[in-house]
Amino acid sequence: MKQSLLFVPTLKDAPKDAEVKSHKLMARAGLIKQTAAGIYTYLPLGHRVMKKIETIVRDEHDKRECSELLMPAIQPRDLWEESGRWSEYGPELMRLKDRKDRDFCLGPTHEEVITHAVRDYINSYKKLPLALYQIQTKYRDELRPRFGLMRGREFVMKDLYTFHESDEDLNTWYEKMKVAYTDIFRRCGLETKIVSSDTGQIGGKEADEFMVMSEVGEDTISYCDQGSYAANKEFSGLSAGDKCPECEGTIKEAKGIEVGNIFKLGTKYSESMNAYFTDREGKQKPVLMGCYGIGISRTLMAAVEQHSSDNGIVWPSEITPFKVHILPLKTNDELTMEVADSIYKELSKTNEVLIDDRGERPGVKFKDADLIGIPYRIIIGKDVSEGKVEFLNRYTGEKNLVNIAEISGLI
RNA sequence: CGGGGCGUGGCGCAGUCUGGUAGCGCAUCUGCUUUGGGAGCAGAGGGCCGUAGGUUCGAAUCCUACCGUCCCGACCA
Structure with missing residues (x-):
């Protein structure tokens, strides 16, 4: 969505x-x-x-x-x-x-x-x-x-x-x-x-x-x-x-x-x-x-x-409105959006995925994502040019830079 | 239902005491510059000041009544 x-x-x-x-x-x-x-x-x-x-x-x-x-x-x-x-x-x-x-x-x-x-x-x-x-x-x-x-x-x-x-x-x-x-x-x-x-x-x-x-x-x-x-x-x-x-x-x-x-x-x-x-x-x-x-x-x-x-929700896995939240940070960057779209399509086959396609600044997206509380977050930022995106598990707080190809294995 | 707050642009508030015709931040729109934690500059739009009476030359501001809403207490998924 x-x-x-x-x-x-x-x-x-x-x-x-x-x-x-x-x-x-x-x-x-x-x-x-x-x-x-x-x-x-x-x-x-x-x-x-x-x-x-x-x-x-x-x-x-x-x-x-x-x-x-x-x-x-x-x-x-x-x-x-x-x-x-x-x-x-x-x-x-x-x-x-x-x-x-x-x-x-x-x-x-x-x-x-x-x-x-x-x-x-x-x-x-x-x-x-x-x-x-x-x-x-x-x-x-x-x-x-x-x-x-x-x-x-x-x-x-x-x-x-x-x-x-x-x-x-x-x-x-x-x-x-x-x-x-x-x-x-x-x-x-x-x-x-x-x-x-x-x-x-x-x-x-x-x-x-x-x-x-x-x-x-x-x-x-x-x-x-x-x-x-x-x-x-x-x-x-x-x-x-x-x-x-x-x-x-x-x-x-x-x-x-x-x-x-x-x-x-x-x-x-x-x-x-x-x-x-x-x-x-x-x-x-x-x-x-x-x-x-x-x-x-x-x-x-x-x-x-x-x-x-006070910063936001972290939904229990069975009742979360979406499982994965994709944040492309630069919506006017072609590569960013290409990668975001392909990850979105791939993960959507088996998961409920929300993609923040708004032309908002990164700070706004992070704050909103924290509030909304979707447990797994994929941030598509600077490292996309090296084929990497950031994966955040909000249950553990763990953040990792991962290869795009590895994403679906992490969900 | 008793006690106490609060009601002013979408949200948060100032102005009310001491009456002179409405302002701030955020949001929105336009332009330029920005782009990893709620951007900057310049400009623009948007308000029956909860409602109805009253006082007054004049009411967001004073008086009366009502309505809405929140909190505390008595009742309940």
């Missing part, structure tokens, strides 16, 4: 309303642009990374026999009356009316819609289990949107819903998805800590959150310095210095970004919304449900927060 055609509006100065590092960088690197409070446009580079994250999410779900579907963002009031949440949810629910004055809401989550979608079909234990997910834009009219993509009023989320005939089966899937989530975040370059949590507004029995340790996190995690115990401080009530409830260790505290959560919903929605099936004994039972969320846009932000300095 030619950089001149990609639309990467980089900024020298961060917009003044950006506070945390990742927000500043995402604005400066031309990944996102704020449209309203808590509402953002994903520019081409940001969008590419989002798609990479979504690809990983789809891969890890599909291989565990989950099926993707797509539900509406606009949801009718009736379904929310059935679950009781039209009145329970409060002002966070974005409500609107159609021209006939009927009530709707913009979905903050999809338990109602998914239950409605499957309840007529799931009439027997033979139809279970079932696992359905979507990647979709969610709406929550937050009291206070915050920190760029960290807490938006509109955000992209993956939500999975599972349906079971027994607790054992729900537990099996719950554990299976726990592993899937850890894998997903690891592939996104994020190490997560699993902490047990309250079930909150969604309701249900048991829940775990996936936290990325970070200074800018909104949650405080109480964790054991020796064992594996970790919980959201808000619910556990444990503070730094307390004894671990599971072993001899001592509790410590850290800030975390919640990038995912999983819930055992039980029968909250199946009972209220009449999703019953006939079990092996011929009895009518409410179907057991689980739900599992991943904040896709928040994961994007967490990745930037973790993999950056």
Whole structure:
């Protein structure tokens, strides 16, 4: 891809309303642009990374026999009356009316819609289990949107819903998805800590959150310095210095970004919304449900927060918008452009390559490239006349002058 | 929703206290010179000063209301 055609509006100065590092960088690197409070446009580079994250999410779900579907963002009031949440949810629910004055809401989550979608079909234990997910834009009219993509009023989320005939089966899937989530975040370059949590507004029995340790996190995690115990401080009530409830260790505290959560919903929605099936004994039972969320846009932000300095991002390999960045320093030099073009064509056969074809000065190109954060950089400069270009590995910081012919072997 | 900021060309800001009709840096356009870390010189274009009222001969500046936005706190992927 030619950089001149990609639309990467980089900024020298961060917009003044950006506070945390990742927000500043995402604005400066031309990944996102704020449209309203808590509402953002994903520019081409940001969008590419989002798609990479979504690809990983789809891969890890599909291989565990989950099926993707797509539900509406606009949801009718009736379904929310059935679950009781039209009145329970409060002002966070974005409500609107159609021209006939009927009530709707913009979905903050999809338990109602998914239950409605499957309840007529799931009439027997033979139809279970079932696992359905979507990647979709969610709406929550937050009291206070915050920190760029960290807490938006509109955000992209993956939500999975599972349906079971027994607790054992729900537990099996719950554990299976726990592993899937850890894998997903690891592939996104994020190490997560699993902490047990309250079930909150969604309701249900048991829940775990996936936290990325970070200074800018909104949650405080109480964790054991020796064992594996970790919980959201808000619910556990444990503070730094307390004894671990599971072993001899001592509790410590850290800030975390919640990038995912999983819930055992039980029968909250199946009972209220009449999703019953006939079990092996011929009895009518409410179907057991689980739900599992991943904040896709928040994961994007967490990745930037973790993999950056003040000068720019260094993308984890699986979610980088491009793998290779070619910088021809003199765009008006024939040899430079010839070499740049041939390397570009060669590498593009098997890689995503961005070439900075703009007529900018070297300094501008370097600064922008640092910001944008593509892991491998090929600089075509002075030594091109001797058949050499510079190869920079941004993970290691290693810079080498290499023969043009050797380039493809290094990627 | 309470407390505190901020709103002036695309971005970052000065000017507001003490009213006199808008300025700086970057960016943009033209020309020349430059070309390995956000170039130099010369010239040019671009602003309902958040909105609406009010005070005044005169308002970016003073008063009132509203809107937007950010931060801190109470709720949440």
